Amino acid sequence: MPDQLSIENWRLLASYLFLVMLLVISCLLRLRRGKEFVVAAIRMTLQLLLAGYILDLVFGQNNPLVTVAIFFFMQGFAIYTIIHRLKHKISSRLKRTVVAAVFLGTSLPLAYFMLVVIAAEPWYEPRYFIPIAGMTIGNSMTGITLGVERLNQAFTSGRARIEEALMLGATPQIAVSEFLGETFSAAIIPTINAMLGMGLVFIPGMMTGQILAGSSAIEAIKYQIVIMMGIAGSVSLAVYLVIQMGYRTYFNDRAQLDENNYVAKRNS
């Protein structure tokens, strides 16, 4: 196994030349987004440094409570990000749905993954648990965001269709069934595309990291396959839950479109 090349601090700093390049390009294009790029780069650096130190601490401990607490923190951050990343404000009922979808959609596949697929000993082994949780939560976050966006779009632009169906005697579920299928497909497209391009179009970050760290390519690929399957399962479950529970929030208990749950555009 080859030795891992360590990155000296001055070389780490040298990589920031790429940021300078980005800033120069944005100046040339008069984008006026330099500040945004600098903030993004600083945030990325600080977040990773912080994560690195925390992970070092976490990997060194042997307490399931700490691992689970970090898992909940990651889920909480994902929920916060989803709600703030949406282009529209969402009702408190839909927010609760997002919370449930993130929690169930990532916890159940992760439990299966840790206990059955990689059978880690102990089950909470942080070296496996934390990175895998991060990947499933991150991808589910993207899926749920897309799912909620599309759901909202269906109820806004497709309102006439839904109302017509209700007038003809449809249950809310039948009235929106076509939209639900479309919404699910749209929300899992990034995951499916990632599977299709995997290994051909791009070498995923985790695999790159493992190879750089000295693992054999075959071993890295095996991990990547099981991770991708885990991500696909987690995204599907999370998106399915958010759609199935989410569409109900647009109706009241009289099977009417709930005006209070119609979302207002952000003022920004």
Add this chain to the structure above:
Amino acid sequence: MPDVFSLKEATYREILYIPELVIPGSTLFTITGKSGSGKSTLLKLLNNLISCDRGTISYRGRNLNSLDPVILRRKVVMVPQTPYIFPGTLEDNIRLAFNFNGKEPPEQAAMKDLLATFGLPFNLDQDSANLSGGEKQRLALARAVLLEPDTMLLDEPTAALDAETARDILNFLVKWVKSEQKAVVMVSHAGKMIRSKADWLLTLADGQIKQLEKLANGRFA
């Protein structure tokens, strides 16, 4: 003949206030009034697409709030002013309506016959996207009639039609309520034609009842 709807102190926001109103069975009950007078809101209340804030609405003697809204809408079908025509053929539209209504669709011959009665003598596989505004309105009406509901709530069903077609449709509705013991509650601009066909004419103004007339069309007067 039992009443289809009875309203008491029915209030919806600042839009509509009906102190008392009875819509009898086997009638063609028309509602008229200026734009914004609450006509469409009244139809939506009867379809339970919205609920009144205060007061009660009863259907066949039972409070609407005690009925399953979906089962109610399967009996009391509404056709809005600008109906939504589902993408696909004429037959797709009819089949989808039956799917929504939880019923088995009729034979193709029955679909074709009714479409022809409504001035749509087309093949069932014709794309509904090619229909004109008036044709879409008639397709929506035919879709509703085929469902054989107990009551139809129609929002200006003849608005986009020429006088002759409008008369044919009204004649059909008069026959329908009479022979099938059903009711039609219909929003329409009052005109001579309506006065000569309908049994009742309710005039709304600013969300309140301005006038309720029992028309002398020779059937119930």
